[in-house]
Amino acid sequence: MASKRSSGLDFSDRSVPHLDQHPDLAPQYMNGGDAPAHLQRNKTERRRLQGLQRSTTNSSVTAAPYQPSTFKEKFDAWMINEGGKRLFFSVWIFLHILVIIFGFMNYQLKDNGVTARATFGITYPIARTAALVLHVDVAFILLPVCRNFISLLRRTPLNQIIPFDKNITFHKATGWSIFWFTNIHIAAHMVNFTKLALADTDAKNTGQRIVAFILANFATGPGATGWIMTAALYTMIWFAMEKRRRAHFERFWYSHHLFIVFFICWQLHGMFCMIKPDRPPYCSFNTIGVFWRYWLVGGVIWIYERILREVRSRHRTYVSKVIQHPSKVMEVQIKKEKTKTRAGQYIFLCCPEISYFQWHPFTLTSAPEEDYISVHIRVVGDFTSAFAKSLGCDFDSKGEKNSDAGGKVVPPPINRVLPRVMVDGPFGSASEDFLNYETVLLVGAGIGVTPFASILKSIWYRMNNFNHSKPTRLSKVYFTWVIRDFGAAEWFHSLLHAIEEQDTQNRIEINIYLTAKIKDDDMTNIIVQDVGAEKDAITSLRAPTHFGRPNWDRVFSSIADKHPETDVGVFFCGPAVLSRQLHVMSNKYSNPKGTRFFFGKENF
Numbered sequence: 396m397a398s399k400r401s402s403g404l405d406f407s408d409r410s411v412p413h414l415d416q417h418p419d420l421a422p423q424y425m426n427g428g429d430a431p432a433h434l435q436r437n438k439t440e441r442r443r444l445q446g447l448q449r450s451t452t453n454s455s456v457t458a459a460p461y462q463p464s465t466f467k468e469k470f471d472a473w474m475i476n477e478g479g480k481r482l483f484f485s486v487w488i489f490l491h492i493l494v495i496i497f498g499f500m501n502y503q504l505k506d507n508g509v510t511a512r513a514t515f516g517i518t519y520p521i522a523r524t525a526a527l528v529l530h531v532d533v534a535f536i537l538l539p540v541c542r543n544f545i546s547l548l549r550r551t552p553l554n555q556i557i558p559f560d561k562n563i564t565f566h567k568a569t570g571w572s573i574f575w576f577t578n579i580h581i582a583a584h585m586v587n588f589t590k591l592a593l594a595d596t597d598a599k600n601t602g603q604r605i606v607a608f609i610l611a612n613f614a615t616g617p618g619a620t621g622w623i624m625t626a627a628l629y630t631m632i633w634f635a636m637e638k639r640r641r642a643h644f645e646r647f648w649y650s651h652h653l654f655i656v657f658f659i660c661w662q663l664h665g666m667f668c669m670i671k672p673d674r675p676p677y678c679s680f681n682t683i684g685v686f687w688r689y690w691l692v693g694g695v696i697w698i699y700e701r702i703l704r705e706v707r708s709r710h711r712t713y714v715s716k717v718i719q720h721p722s723k724v725m726e727v728q729i730k731k732e733k734t735k736t737r738a739g740q741y742i743f744l745c746c747p748e749i750s751y752f753q754w755h756p757f758t759l760t761s762a763p764e765e766d767y768i769s770v771h772i773r774v775v776g777d778f779t780s781a782f783a784k785s786l787g788c789d790f791d792s793k794g795e796k797n798s799d800a801g802g803k804v805v806p807p808p809i810n811r812v813l814p815r816v817m818v819d820g821p822f823g824s825a826s827e828d829f830l831n832y833e834t835v836l837l838v839g840a841g842i843g844v845t846p847f848a849s850i851l852k853s854i855w856y857r858m859n860n861f862n863h864s865k866p867t868r869l870s871k872v873y874f875t876w877v878i879r880d881f882g883a884a885e886w887f888h889s890l891l892h893a894i895e896e897q898d899t900q901n902r903i904e905i906n907i908y909l910t911a912k913i914k915d916d917d918m919t920n921i922i923v924q925d926v927g928a929e930k931d932a933i934t935s936l937r938a939p940t941h942f943g944r945p946n947w948d949r950v951f952s953s954i955a956d957k958h959p960e961t962d963v964g965v966f967f968c969g970p971a972v973l974s975r976q977l978h979v980m981s982n983k984y985s986n987p988k989g990t991r992f993f994f995g996k997e998n999f
């Protein structure tokens with residue numbers, strides 16, 4: 396089935412059933428009467444409106460937001476979307492507090508550190524406690540970036556307790572903790588070094604004491620390794636800050652590899668036994684240079700994953716088809732041995748011809764039922780442009796603007812072979828959980844629609860039981876796509892058409908919102924074409940296109956109305972502003988005893 400199509404999203408090789416067969420068309424509308432007066436759309440268009448929109452066209456909001464009054468009700472509502480993550484982070488903070496309290500008491504009271512305390516005072520236990528917290532942090536720092544490990548854990552009951560979607564937030568929080576406790580550790584040791592310099596009997600005047608202080612900082616093992624670590628840490632954090640990372644991803648990526656220097660120096664840093672205990676064993680294997688013990692679990696898993704990437708990148712992989720879509724989107728179909736995917740996952744792609752070290756994440760748009768993997772790539776920057784060029788796409792020529800909405804297959808170059816690609820993954824994401832719900836609201840913005848391509852395709856295959864796919868308990872899918880202009884929608888149409896045609900049980904409801912301001916002339920054109928038409932003038936779908944932004948209050952209240960006492964999965968991929976809105980709406984309309992909206996998001 397799939398092989399007949401030119402594009403992975405080209406489902407157009409099916410016969411189109413007559414519109415009358417569409418179960419969504421209410422008989423009274425078909426007969427031309429009874430349509431409520433408040434519906435402002437023309438009659439034919441009204442018939443095309445799907446269930447949710449029928450009620451969203453109504454000016455009155457159906458289900459009101461949930462208003463918890465008692466503490467228990469507030470707590471239950473909070474637990475739906477916030478509780479799990481907040482409790483997890485609270486446990487993590489509590490762990491830090493425990494380490495600080497017990498660490499400080501230990502270094503302050505330990506009878507083996509009397510001399511150190513007498514020499515340095517309170518800054519000795521402060522420096523040591525900060526170091527202890529840093530060791531605990533290093534045990535966590537690598538785990539959230541071990542993607543295979545996380546993908547594996549996602550499939551266990553731990554997925555109900557640990558917010559795996561927040562892995563990068565957790566990594567960042569641990570990174571910030573390392574930053575702050577490093578500063579505390581340094582500040583305390585600067586006081587300690589000053590005390591050492593002042594107590595140095597060889598240093599007779601201020602100049603010599605300054606020299607002694609500088610020597611303690613840079614000519615001793617702990618001092619030198621400490622400052623190298625600090626420089627590495629500050630550089631990593633500087634380039635990892637959100638704005639800089641987004642603007643110069645490569646600088647962030649390469650500078651973050653300073654973590655190797657950071658870890659090596661950390662191991663050495665603790666091995667010099669500069670501040671000796673009062674009694675032997677002074678500097679035994681068990682008491683100094685213990686960094687590696689804390690690092691071991693995360694480090695081994697991380698190294699294993701890096702080796703896995705090397706192994707996977709050597710699997711037989713080749714680009715089988717390239718399709719150039721309008722709006723600077725290209726579809727790359729790849730054949731790769733030993734790859735099992737799940738809808739909603741993403742892969743890392745490397746093209747050694749462009750750079751051996753750059754691995755870029757892209758969401759799979761192919762369904763697990765298909766015998767290839769595909770990604771839709773929006774050509775935005777250095778890598779994607781170079782990759783598109785090497786695959787033979789030409790987005791600069793004039794023809795591109797008028798090209799076929801289904802996309803044009805890029806013929807393989809005659810005088811050379813297509814570049815080699817390496818694929819790592821697939822890895823799990825929030826949207827992977829869509830099958831856990833009976834009802835889902837999928838919201839994509841712009842290219843953020845990609846995760847839903849594979850999900851919708853997979854549902855389509857399941858509905859049709861192709862390739863013996865497992866039937867799904869999912870009974871209703873609300874798919875909403877928010878796009879700026881017409882062009883951006885084109886490459887996805889064919890899949891949506893196929894879904895509309897095949898969806899005889901009215902399980903998938905499509906809503907497309909165009910947010911760009913439309914010129915008056917264009918608008919007149921659309922209205923003229925739309926009057927009496929059975930298909931939308933822009934998308935050729937039965938579902939009419941909406942102009943402007945979605946009214947989320949209406950969307951959520953309608954879903955709550957139509958699906959009482961149901962768990963609804965809300966999956967979003969797109970910009971942060973819209974993500975926040977949906978998160979707020981999911982909380983606002985969740986009722987612990989009624990419809991519960993579980994929000995999950997993916998960020999590009």
Ligand SMILES: Cc1cc2nc3c(=O)[nH]c(=O)nc-3n(C[C@H](O)[C@H](O)[C@H](O)COP(=O)(O)OP(=O)(O)OC[C@H]3O[C@@H](n4cnc5c(N)ncnc54)[C@H](O)[C@@H]3O)c2cc1C
Nearest residue numbers: 641644754755756757758771772773776777778779845999
């Ligand atoms: C989980 C995930 C799934 C994604 N899925 C898709 C998809 O299906 N289709 C699509 O077109 N894009 C997707 N992206 C975005 C895509 O990875 C970037 O557009 C691409 O890496 C840009 O590279 P560039 O050098 O051409 O652009 P640049 O101009 O260098 O970067 C453009 C943007 O992409 C980010 N970026 C650059 N390199 C990387 C990288 N190696 N890893 C993460 N982010 C990077 C930058 O911070 C910047 O915001 C996804 C991103 C993530 C994190």
